[in-house]
Amino acid sequence: MNSISSEARSRIMRSIRKVHTGPEKAVRRQLRELGAAGYRLHLRDLPGRPDIAFLRRRLAILVHGCFWHQHAGCKLAKLPSARPDYWLPKLARNRERDRASIAALEGMGWRTLVVWECELANEEELRTKLKNFLRIGSE
Secondary structure (H helix, E strand, O other): OOOOOHHHHHHHHHOOOOOOOHHHHHHHHHHHHHOOOOOEEOOOOOOOOOOEEEOOOOEEEEEEOOOOOOOOOOHHHOOOOOOHHHHHHHHHHHHHHHHHHHHHHHHOOOEEEEEEHHHHHOHHHHHHHHHHHHOOOOO
């Protein structure tokens, strides 16, 4: 059984940010260091509200938390043992919504990149991934 009261659990869950998270800020810092300017944040009129969008270039970057978006094979995506009847469908809906959003963006002619929370640990690999996506240095 869980030792945290439902009120305390609710307070904890409400405190989890949806936008401007630490991982998002880390990706934006890398983009600034690469000189990639002109992006917009959390555009409501695009499917999935991409965390970062380059409108003119039709590029969308989605920064995903490994747990909330269930990064396959990642140790941070461990399923909770408490209340699986709640968590399994919730996390499955998140994954399905991600797939639908990416498909919709690509259907509109956007290129998409998913950056996983665990990828932030290796800044050089993240920088390379962003450079390749933005095609920096290859033009």
